Amino acid sequence: MTKATIEVSGLVKTYAKKRVVDGLSFTVNPGTVTGFLGPNGAGKSTTLRMLLGLTRPDAGTALIGGRGYHEHPEPLRVVGALMDARWAHPKRSARAHLTWLARSNRIPVQRVDEVLAQVGLTDVAGKRVGGFSLGMAQRLGLAGALLGDPGVLVLDEPANGLDPEGIAWMRGLLRALAAEGRTVFVSSHLLAEMAQLADDVVMIGRGKLITQGSVTDLTSLSSTEEVLVRAEEPERLRDLVVEHGATAVEAPERAEALLVSGMSSEDIGRAAARAGLVLFELAPRRRTVEDAYLKLTADSVEYRGSVQQPVEGSRA
Numbered sequence: 349m350t351k352a353t354i355e356v357s358g359l360v361k362t363y364a365k366k367r368v369v370d371g372l373s374f375t376v377n378p379g380t381v382t383g384f385l386g387p388n389g390a391g392k393s394t395t396l397r398m399l400l401g402l403t404r405p406d407a408g409t410a411l412i413g414g415r416g417y418h419e420h421p422e423p424l425r426v427v428g429a430l431m432d433a434r435w436a437h438p439k440r441s442a443r444a445h446l447t448w449l450a451r452s453n454r455i456p457v458q459r460v461d462e463v464l465a466q467v468g469l470t471d472v473a474g475k476r477v478g479g480f481s482l483g484m485a486q487r488l489g490l491a492g493a494l495l496g497d498p499g500v501l502v503l504d505e506p507a508n509g510l511d512p513e514g515i516a517w518m519r520g521l522l523r524a525l526a527a528e529g530r531t532v533f534v535s536s537h538l539l540a541e542m543a544q545l546a547d548d549v550v551m552i553g554r555g556k557l558i559t560q561g562s563v564t565d566l567t568s569l570s571s572t573e574e575v576l577v578r579a580e581e582p583e584r585l586r587d588l589v590v591e592h593g594a595t596a597v598e599a600p601e602r603a604e605a606l607l608v609s610g611m612s613s614e615d616i617g618r619a620a621a622r623a624g625l626v627l628f629e630l631a632p633r634r635r636t637v638e639d640a641y642l643k644l645t646a647d648s649v650e651y652r653g654s655v656q657q658p659v660e661g662s663r664a
């Protein structure tokens with residue numbers, strides 16, 4: 349196993365005049381599980397396809413260990429990928445599928461039984477893939493990705509179709525693979541899932557990078573307190589908090605209420621009293637990581653100036 353870094357730089361892809369990947373740059377390091385997060389349609393799969401040489405970028409580069417996917421003489425030994433769990437021939441058995449994959453990539457066939465055991469499919473190795481549940485197909489896809497003992501794993505929504513026990517198993521496996529020094533890059537549109545699994549996160553919205561950083565940073569970013577304030581004269585309240593160096597935006601979940609960041613509820617209450625402002629409501633609310641994610645991705649929609657597609661689950 350050779351360690352390798354993923355480096356994406358200035359990546360662009362346009363479909364039908366729409367930039368689905370728009371100048372994306374980020375790095376994914378060995379020894380970490382890095383979550384690739386973004387709402388549906390954000391451009392995650394398109395980016396991964398460019399990384400794997402399945403789609404040609406219009407501009408920019410997507411390199412693994414300093415080279416494009418097709419520049420590696422034996423790519424399966426460098427990068428293992430799970431993009432579509434259902435690509436195996438339905439009439440083949442799991443073992444036959446992996447044996448074919450190993451032979452066509454000059455990988456020793458004894459690896460087949462090793463990876464079948466690693467993903468927990470030994471008992472059904474002789475069964476036809478067509479009869480597999482989505483969760484079993486995901487495990488088979490993962491076995492295929494592990495076959496060449498690659499230093500880099502690129503997995504598109506690998507938890508799809510797994511039951512809670514399967515998800516816990518997958519989490520353990522991916523963490524163990526990263527602990528061995530591998531670069532594990534996993535896409536998901538579910539932040540809660542990534543918060544439990546990943547060390548780092550690359551977050552995108554509408555094809556652009558929103559943020560890259562550790563999950564810990566993201567959690568501290570999101571744990572800043574906001575205060576929901578309903579005042580008789582909202583405009584005066586807004587001016588008042590701005591004078592105190594804080595910010596106020598309209599609360600998405602509450603008509604005529606403001607969401608103030610940068611000031612405690614006590615300070616807002618005192619300042620309002622001094623200014624003779626009547627408050628109807630003053631409620632601190634701690635943002636969860638999920639809120640931060642929804643807020644960040646919702647902002648990326650607004651950034652484009654038009655909301656073509658609502659952000660899934662967004663309250664904005």
Ligand SMILES: Nc1ncnc2c1ncn2[C@@H]1O[C@H](COP(=O)(O)OP(=O)(O)OP(=O)(O)O)[C@@H](O)[C@H]1O
Binds near residue numbers: 392395537
């Ligand atoms: N081959 C293609 N031709 C035209 N449009 C495409 C093509 N592939 C993707 N798109 C469009 O590009 C955008 C980004 O899609 P992509 O699948 O990369 O997003 P995603 O972040 O992976 O979303 P999801 O979580 O839903 O899989 C979408 O609007 C999609 O319809």
